[in-house]
Amino acid sequence: MLKVFGFVRRNAALTHDEYRAAHVGYHNSYGRRLNNIRGYVLNVRANASIAATLGPLAGAVTRGEPPGFDDLWDGWGQLVFDSLDHYLSAKTPARDKPGPNGLEEDPRVAAVGGDGPWLYSGSPFQFMVVEHVAIPVRRPERKIFKLVQFAKRRGDLPEELFRSYVCGRYAVQLQRLAGLRGLIINFRTGTDVMHRFFEPGAEAFTADGKAVRDRFYGTWDAITEFWFDHPQQFVAARGAAAGLEVLETELFAAVYYREVDETVAVNPNRAPAPAFFFR
Numbered sequence: 001m002l003k004v005f006g007f008v009r010r011n012a013a014l015t016h017d018e019y020r021a022a023h024v025g026y027h028n029s030y031g032r033r034l035n036n037i038r039g040y041v042l043n044v045r046a047n048a049s050i051a052a053t054l055g056p057l058a059g060a061v062t063r064g065e066p067p068g069f070d071d072l073w074d075g076w077g078q079l080v081f082d083s084l085d086h087y088l089s090a091k092t093p094a095r096d097k098p099g100p101n102g103l104e105e106d107p108r109v110a111a112v113g114g115d116g117p118w119l120y121s122g123s124p125f126q127f128m129v130v131e132h133v134a135i136p137v138r139r140p141e142r143k144i145f146k147l148v149q150f151a152k153r154r155g156d157l158p159e160e161l162f163r164s165y166v167c168g169r170y171a172v173q174l175q176r177l178a179g180l181r182g183l184i185i186n187f188r189t190g191t192d193v194m195h196r197f198f199e200p201g202a203e204a205f206t207a208d209g210k211a212v213r214d215r216f217y218g219t220w221d222a223i224t225e226f227w228f229d230h231p232q233q234f235v236a237a238r239g240a241a242a243g244l245e246v247l248e249t250e251l252f253a254a255v256y257y258r259e260v261d262e263t264v265a266v267n268p269n270r271a272p273a274p275a276f277f278f279r
Contacts, residue, residue, distance in 0.1 A: 001038070001270050002087050003131055004193050005186070005223075006124040007076040007216065014119070019074055020044045022119055024263050030113035031077065032265040033106070034090040039080030039268030043148070043260040045070065053259050057235050061245070064152070064254025066219045073125075073216065075260070080268045088196045123204030125213045128193050129186040129223070132167040134175055137182025137227050139264065144181060145228045146262045150220040152254040159221075163187055165251055166222060173244055174224070179233035186223045219254070231259070 010019035023042060032040050051058045081087040097106035108114065153162045166185060174183055194204055203209040228234050238244070248255055 002081045002084055003039075003129050003186070004079045004081075004087060004126060005076055005129055005188075006079065006126040007073045008119075008124045009072065009121040010074040011118055011121050016045075016047065016074060019119065020261070022115065023075060027113050027115055027119060028263065028265045030109055030111075031079075033094045033096055033109045034079075034112070035092055035094055035109075036081055036086040036090060036273075037079065037266055038082060038270075038273065039078065040264075040266040041078040041268065042075060042263040042265060043078070043146070044075035044263075045073070046259040046261055048259065050257050050259060053231050054235055054257070057238060058257065061238065061248075062256045063248075063252070065256035066254070069150075069219060069256070070258075072212065072219075077124075078268075080266075080270070082273055084191075084193070087193065091197070122209055122212065123194075123198060123202045125204075125216055126194050126197065127217075128189045128191040130163075130189055131187075132171065132185040134167075134171045134183040134185060135180060137184065137225075139181070139227070143261075145230050145234070146260050147226040147228070147231075147234055148258050148260055149222075149224040149226070150254075150256055150258070151222045151224065151248075151252045152219065153221040154251060154253045157251065162221070162251065170247055170251060173241065173247065174226075177226075177234070177237035177241060179228050179237055180226065181229065182225070182227035184225045186225070188217065188221060188223075 008023075010016065014022065023044065028040070028042060031037075034040075046053070050062075054061075079087065081090065091110050091112065093105040093107045094109040095103050095105050096109075097104045151166075153159065157165075171183070171185060174180075198204055204213065226234065
C-alpha cells in the first residue's frame with residue numbers, strides 16, 4: 001500500500017469557505033476518479049481556532065508551535081494506492097464516462113478537473129507517509145470531530161527510536177482515551193512522489209517553492225489523527241490521562257493541534273484489490 005499526503009494553500013482570491021466548497025465539490029469529483037485509487041480523504045482546516053475548540057486545554061497540550069504555521073496550509077488530501085506505479089500513472093484519462101456506446105475515456109480526469117491554478121496558491125506539498133493504524137476509524141453516517149496533532153521529534157532522539165516509541169508506548173496510552181473512534185499515526189518519509197506526478201515546470205520545483213515546502217516540513221515529523229464524537233470527549237479524556245504530558249516531553253520538541261473538517265471521497269481500503277473493475 002502507498003499512502004500520500006498533499007498539503008495545499010488556497011488561492012488568495014478565495015475565502016477559506018470558498019476554497020473548501022471548491023475543493024470538496026468540484027476538485028474531489030475528479031480526484032475520486034483517479035485511476036486505481038484506493039482511498040481519498042480531504043481534510044480542511046476548521047474555521048474555529050483550536051483555542052476556541054479545546055478551551056484552556058489547548059494551551060496545556062501545546063508546546064513549541066511555530067509562528068505563522070496556518071499561513072502554510074489550508075487543507076490536505078490523503079491518497080491511497082496499491083503501489084507507487086499506480087500512483088504515478090493515476091493522472092491519465094479514466095474510462096468511466098458514460099457514452100452512446102458504453103464507457104468512454106474522460107481526459108479531464110488526467111488534469112484532476114484542471115482547477116489547480118485557481119484553487120491553490122502554488123503546488124501541493126506532496127509526500128509519502130508510513131502509517132501506524134492504532135485503532136481503525138469507524139465513521140458513523142454523520143459528522144464527527146477530527147483532531148490532528150503535529151509533532152516534531154526531539155533532536156537528540158534518533159528517528160528509528162522516535163517511531164518505535166511513538167507507535168509503542170505513546171500509542172498505547174493514546175488508545176486508552178475514552179470515546180476514541182479512531183487513531184492513526186503518520187510519519188513523513190523522503191520518498192520522491194512529486195517529480196513524476198507533477199509537470200517539470202511546476203512551482204514546486206522552483207527555488208521559492210522548495211523553500212516554502214522545506215519550511216513547512218521543518219515544523220513537524222509526525223501527524224496523528226484522532227476521531228471523537230465531539231470535542232468535549234477529547235477535552236475530558238485528555239484531562240484524565242495521567243502521564244501523557246511527561247511522555248510527550250520525552251519524545252517531542254514541539255507538539256500542537258488543529259481541528260479539521262473531513263470529507264471521505266473514497267473510503268480507504270487497505271485490502272488487496274479485487275481482480276475485476278471497481279471504483
